[in-house]
Amino acid sequence: MIAIPVYVREQKNYELLIKAYESLGDSDVLFVVNEWSYNRHKIEDLKELIGNEFIFRKKNSVAGAWNDAIEYQYNYNEKFSYISKDDIVIMNQDVIVSELEIDKLIDDINITGIAAARTKDGQPDFALFAVNPTWIKETFGTLRPFDEGFEGAYFEDNDFRYQCKLKGINIELIDLEFEHYGSGVLKHDEEAAKENEQRFRKNHIRYINKWGGIRGAETFKTPFNK
Numbered sequence: 001m002i003a004i005p006v007y008v009r010e011q012k013n014y015e016l017l018i019k020a021y022e023s024l025g026d027s028d029v030l031f032v033v034n035e036w037s038y039n040r041h042k043i044e045d046l047k048e049l050i051g052n053e054f055i056f057r058k059k060n061s062v063a064g065a066w067n068d069a070i071e072y073q074y075n076y077n078e079k080f081s082y083i084s085k086d087d088i089v090i091m092n093q094d095v096i097v098s099e100l101e102i103d104k105l106i107d108d109i110n111i112t113g114i115a116a117a118r119t120k121d122g123q124p125d126f127a128l129f130a131v132n133p134t135w136i137k138e139t140f141g142t143l144r145p146f147d148e149g150f151e152g153a154y155f156e157d158n159d160f161r162y163q164c165k166l167k168g169i170n171i172e173l174i175d176l177e178f179e180h181y182g183s184g185v186l187k188h189d190e191e192a193a194k195e196n197e198q199r200f201r202k203n204h205i206r207y208i209n210k211w212g213g214i215r216g217a218e219t220f221k222t223p224f225n226k
Contacts, residue, residue: 002089003030003069007060016181017093025099030072032065033057063146063156066090071143074133086134092127097178104174105130111172118173126157127180155203158215
C-alpha cells in the first residue's frame, strides 16, 4: 500500500495531490488527511473521485500522519492474514512517481526494513520512503516511532535518522526517478508559509534540546539527555 499524507488549503495543492495519485496507476492508496475539518469540502470531492482508504486527523502533523500510516498497515495485515507483505510506501502529496519506481523501493526494503529515495548529496529523502511495520515495531518497540512533538513539518525526519544512527541502522538508499515539487503547499499558500516559518524555528529549537546539537552535531545518546 502507498500512503499519502494530505494537507490541502489551496486549489493548486489539491491539483498536485491529484497528479500524485494519478501517477501511481492502479496502486492501493491510503490518504492520511491532516486538519480534516478544514479540508472537508475538498476531500469529499477526492473520495467521490477515487474512493480509496482514508484516515482523518484533527491536527497537522507529518510525524503523526506517518505513524498513522504505519499503524494502519500493521493492523490491516493482522486482520487480513492472506496478505504476504506488509511493507508500506509513504510519499509526499507533491511527488510524481511511477509504479515501476515504487516497485524498486519495495524490492530493496527487505535488506534492512527501511528504504528511501537517495538525494543528490547521498542522503535519505523522506519525501518518498518505505518501511516494514513489523520491523518498525520490533526495532523501536512501537508502531509510532516518528516524534509527534515536532509540529507540522520539519525535523521529524532528521530525528528519525538520528534514532537509526544510534541503533546502528542503515537506511537503504535507492536511486529513483521521480518529481518532487518541494514545499508545494507553501508555494501556493501565504498563510501556511508564515505559520510554517514559526514552526520551523520552534522545531529546530526542540531538535537541539532533544539531541544536544544541530543536525550532524548531535551529542546526546538519549532524548533530552535523560
